Amino acid sequence: MTHFLTPQGEAEVAARLRGIGFICLAVLLFTVLDTSAKYASRYVPTLEVAWARYALNLVFAVIALRPWAFPADYITRRPAAQIIRGLFLLMSTVFNFMALRYLQLAEAVSITFAAPLLVTVFAGPLLGEWAGWRRWAAVIVGFIGVIIILDPEPGRFRVEALFSVGAAFCYAGYSLTTRLLAATESPGGMLIYATLISTILLTPVLPAVATLPPDWLVAGALVVTGLMGAIGHWFLILAHRHAPATVLAPFAYTQIIWMIISGYVIFGDWPGPSTFIGAAVVVASGLYVLYRESIRRGE
Numbered sequence: 001m002t003h004f005l006t007p008q009g010e011a012e013v014a015a016r017l018r019g020i021g022f023i024c025l026a027v028l029l030f031t032v033l034d035t036s037a038k039y040a041s042r043y044v045p046t047l048e049v050a051w052a053r054y055a056l057n058l059v060f061a062v063i064a065l066r067p068w069a070f071p072a073d074y075i076t077r078r079p080a081a082q083i084i085r086g087l088f089l090l091m092s093t094v095f096n097f098m099a100l101r102y103l104q105l106a107e108a109v110s111i112t113f114a115a116p117l118l119v120t121v122f123a124g125p126l127l128g129e130w131a132g133w134r135r136w137a138a139v140i141v142g143f144i145g146v147i148i149i150l151d152p153e154p155g156r157f158r159v160e161a162l163f164s165v166g167a168a169f170c171y172a173g174y175s176l177t178t179r180l181l182a183a184t185e186s187p188g189g190m191l192i193y194a195t196l197i198s199t200i201l202l203t204p205v206l207p208a209v210a211t212l213p214p215d216w217l218v219a220g221a222l223v224v225t226g227l228m229g230a231i232g233h234w235f236l237i238l239a240h241r242h243a244p245a246t247v248l249a250p251f252a253y254t255q256i257i258w259m260i261i262s263g264y265v266i267f268g269d270w271p272g273p274s275t276f277i278g279a280a281v282v283v284a285s286g287l288y289v290l291y292r293e294s295i296r297r298g299e
Contacts, residue, residue, distance in 0.1 A: 019243025020251050022235045027255035029232035033225050034109070035262045038100040040221040045209045046097045047202060049225065053093060054198035056226020057233075061195055064234065065188045073186040076193060085177035085190070086197025092170035093198070099163035105263035106271040109256055110149050110279035111164035116249070116286045117142040118172035126176055131289075138288040145281025151274040187237045195229075249290050253283050 033053070040049045067074040076082050099108045117139045123129040131139070146168075150161050181190060213219040239248050256279055263269040271279075 016243040016247055019239045019241070019248055022239035022242065023248045023251045024254055026232045026235040026239060027252055028258055029228045029235065031105075031255055031258035031262050033228035033232060034096070034100060034105055034259070035266055036221040036224040036228065037097050038105060039266070040213075040218055040225065041097055041101045043214050043218045044211050044222070046094065046101065047205060048210045049097050049222065050090070050094050051199070051202040051206050051210075052222035053097075053225040053229050054090070054195050054202060056223060057229040058192070058195040058199050060227055060230035061191055061234075064230065065192065067188070067192060070188075074189045074192060076189060077184050078181060081177055081181055082185070082190075082193045083197055085174060085181060086194045087201075088170050088174035088177060089194050090198040090201060092167045092174055095163045095167035095170060099160060099167060102158065102160035103164065104267070104269040104271060104275070105259040106256060106269070106279070107149060107161070107275050108164045108167075109259045110275055110282060111146055111161065112168045112171060113253065113256070113279070113282045113286060114142060114146050114165075115168045115171040115175065116289060117282075118169060119175050120289055122172060122176060123179075127179065132292070135289050135292045138285045138292070142282050142285030142289075145278045145285060147278070148274055148281060149278030151272075187241075191233055191237065250287055253286070256283070 037049050037053065040052075096108065096112065099111075120131050120135055120139055124131060146165070150165075151157060178190065185193075213222065260271060263271075
């Protein structure tokens with residue numbers, strides 16, 4: 001028997017497909033961002049790269065969103081939470097860029113993929129979203145995957161990998177505060193505030209650390225970090241407008257494919273077996289956690 005979708009059903013499927021397309025495009029742009037940041041970090045300090053990422057992002061976001069046209073959408077009701085969220089995002093970026101100076105792109109992103117698992121851990125005490133034993137088991141397995149990527153054997157462990165661990169913790173905090181703010185704040189407002197706070201905090205330290213880019217290629221890489229951050233986050237917002245997070249999240253893991261390709265093409269890096277195995281464990285654990293959450297929510 002053939003089943004036909006109602007117009008409402010067809011519209012929902014089309015919206016979800018658009019959301020999936022937007023999330024795939026967003027993580028591709030984030031790959032370009034990280035690739036540019038890794039390249040620029042070879043020539044200028046990490047804090048300068050982070051400042052360029054947020055200051056230019058802020059400029060592009062303000063031009064695109066025109067907050068003066070809709071001022072009510074940009075009046076925050078929870079300024080303290082906005083500041084905390086901005087701090088989490090800033091520290092996640094700084095830790096990630098520090099890691100990218102030393103790690104392969106695929107290594108860094110594989111470790112930060114543990115962030116959704118950390119969200120599961122902290123969502124209970126902070127948001128009252130307690131995980132069952134199945135999700136806890138998946139979290140433990142996912143952390144084992146991170147250990148595999150870290151490869152803690154004597155002579156092989158690199159302490160710089162802990163920067164990616166720090167980035168994962170900070171991004172988990174950013175995700176949790178985003179959940180807290182989503183009910184009262186506009187998406188555009190959250191985008192503007194996060195970049196504004198990061199720019200304000202980084203600007204005073206810039207004169208002490210900044211150096212002139214040695215050539216136009218490095219300067220261009222700094223511009224690309226800001227541009228890709230702005231456009232990538234905009235597509236991320238569009239994706240979440242069209243489809244629920246449980247539908248989108250699995251496709252965010254496609255970023256590791258782009259990171260492997262970019263790392264090999266631009267830097268000649270190819271991940272070792274521990275990165276492939278650990279990444280597979282982390283991704284599988286994250287997908288299982290998403291599956292259990294979708295069952296709990298009835299999606």
